[in-house]
Amino acid sequence: MTATADPGARRAVVRQSLSVGVATGAYGISFGALAVAAGLDTWQAMALSLLMFTGGSQFAFVGIIANGLHAAPAAIAASSMLGIRNGLYALELTHLLGVRGTRRVAAAHLTIDESTAVAVAQDDHRTSRLGFWLTGLTVFALWNLSTLAGTVIGTHVGDPRTYGLDAAACAAFTALLWPRLRNRDAVAIAVVGAVVAVLLSPTVPPGIPVVAAAAASLLAWRTPRREQA
Amino acid sequence: MSLWTAVLVAAAIAFGLKLAGHLVPAHLLDAPRVRRITAALPIALLAALVATQAFTGPGGSFVLDARAAAVGVAVVALLLRAPFIVVVVLGAATAALLRALGWA
Numbered sequence: 001m002t003a004t005a006d007p008g009a010r011r012a013v014v015r016q017s018l019s020v021g022v023a024t025g026a027y028g029i030s031f032g033a034l035a036v037a038a039g040l041d042t043w044q045a046m047a048l049s050l051l052m053f054t055g056g057s058q059f060a061f062v063g064i065i066a067n068g069l070h071a072a073p074a075a076i077a078a079s080s081m082l083g084i085r086n087g088l089y090a091l092e093l094t095h096l097l098g099v100r101g102t103r104r105v106a107a108a109h110l111t112i113d114e115s116t117a118v119a120v121a122q123d124d125h126r127t128s129r130l131g132f133w134l135t136g137l138t139v140f141a142l143w144n145l146s147t148l149a150g151t152v153i154g155t156h157v158g159d160p161r162t163y164g165l166d167a168a169a170c171a172a173f174t175a176l177l178w179p180r181l182r183n184r185d186a187v188a189i190a191v192v193g194a195v196v197a198v199l200l201s202p203t204v205p206p207g208i209p210v211v212a213a214a215a216a217s218l219l220a221w222r223t224p225r226r227e228q229a
Numbered sequence: 230m231s232l233w234t235a236v237l238v239a240a241a242i243a244f245g246l247k248l249a250g251h252l253v254p255a256h257l258l259d260a261p262r263v264r265r266i267t268a269a270l271p272i273a274l275l276a277a278l279v280a281t282q283a284f285t286g287p288g289g290s291f292v293l294d295a296r297a298a299a300v301g302v303a304v305v306a307l308l309l310r311a312p313f314i315v316v317v318v319l320g321a322a323t324a325a326l327l328r329a330l331g332w333a
Contacts, residue, residue: 012313019314023321044236051240054247061239065232072235076242083243085274090250091258092267108248113278120271164325167299170283171320174303175313177275189269190276197277201289209289213277217269221262 009127013118016176017134020114023168024055025142030160031058032150038066042151049147053140054112057082060206081207088214089116096120096128110136117176185220192216295324295333 028049035045040062048058057079064075090111096119099107115136122128150157160166181187193213200209230238258267283300286292299320306316327333 016313019317023317040232040236044232047233047236048240051237052243054243057239057243061236065235069230069232069235072230072232076235076239079239080242080246083246085278086243087246087250088270088274090247091253092271094251094253094255095258095264095267104251105248108251109244111247111250113275116271117275120268120275162325162328164295164299164321164323164328166282167296167324168317168321170279170296170300171303172313172317173275173279173282174300174320175307175316177272177279178307180272186269186272189272193273193276194280197281198284198291201281201285201291203289206289209281210274210277213273214270216273216277217266220265220269 009123010130013122013127013131014134016118016121017131017138020118020135020172020176021138021142023165023172024114024139025146026163026165027055027160027169028143028146029150029153029157030165031055031062031143032147032152033154033157034059034150035062035147036151036154038062040065042148045147045151046144049144052079052083053109053143054083054086055143056113056207078206081205081211084207084211085113085214086111088211089113092116093119093132096125097132098125098129107132107136110140112136112139113173114139117173121176121179123179189216189219192219295327298327298333299324 031049032045035048035058036042040048048061052058052061060082061075061079064071064078090108093107093111093116097107110132115132118135119128119132122131177190181190193216196216197209197213200212204212258264279300281289283296284291284293286294302323303316303320306319311319324333
């Protein structure tokens with residue numbers, strides 16, 4: 001860890017933030033289209049992107065509410081279960097960001113997979129902070145603009161999977177995790193987390209496998225190897 | 230419950246979950262062991278997120294398809310020290326190509 005960020009690291013984090021923002025933003029078109037198809041009007045779709053602002057939860061919510069208003073409790077439950085992980089990200093972000101007061105509310109709103117992944121991928125706190133805010137704000141702007149576009153365009157642009165956008169997200173998160181996997185303890189935590197989530201996926205509701213994988217972080221309870229030597 | 234109520238309740242819960250994590254008192258998170266665990270949390274969660282996004286299909290069943298191939302290509306690109314944007318574009322191109330060819 002260094003106290004100051006070098007220009008190369010700053011340029012790299014800006015590139016990461018913008019590319020993650022563009023890729024995620026493109027998915028907003030799909031969300032807007034699905035929301036309208038599920039029976040939401042443009043304002044309701046926009047309320048989800050502006051106020052809920054966590055993609056996985058939003059897709060789950062509209063996917064279930066599409067079955068009718070009687071499914072509303074199930075839709076709320078599903079989006080909430082998928083939102084638990086954001087609260088767990090916050091436990092680490094609050095330390096990385098060091099924000100107080102109203103900025104803490106803004107930080108909370110921008111606490112999503114993408115902003116967290118870019119923040120924790122950086123080697124020093126200043127670059128982490130830049131990555132968090134830049135990614136969070138870029139995703140927020142593009143996600144909302146593209147949600148609006150999606151509600152208008154509808155399903156005419158087709159399935160984002162045709163363009164490999166779902167795989168782009170997988171590749172981006174893999175690349176952001178990569179620099180953290182330098183030591184064996186971190187690799188063990190990532191592998192256990194991944195295996196737990198995949199094994200639980202067929203049997204528990206969406207959202208819960210990823211939250212259950214948080215248990216893998218307890219592997220960090222013991223003293224790191226380098227301190228044992 | 231109206232649709233608007235459902236939208237606003239779900240949004241309020243989502244924000245509340247985010248804020249709750251940020252409002253945990255700092256002194257509860259200061260012990261070295263707790264710091265190591267909170268630092269490990271995003272690693273465990275993001276690894277689980279990638280794994281479920283890449284390797285599970287409808288109903289949460291395990292599947293190997295174009296997404297798994299894309300992650301494989303991304304890992305090879307990372308091992309070859311490719312820049313971030315190249316890794317992302319290669320991942321998308323791999324999945325798009327395999328799907329266009331009807332192979333996955």
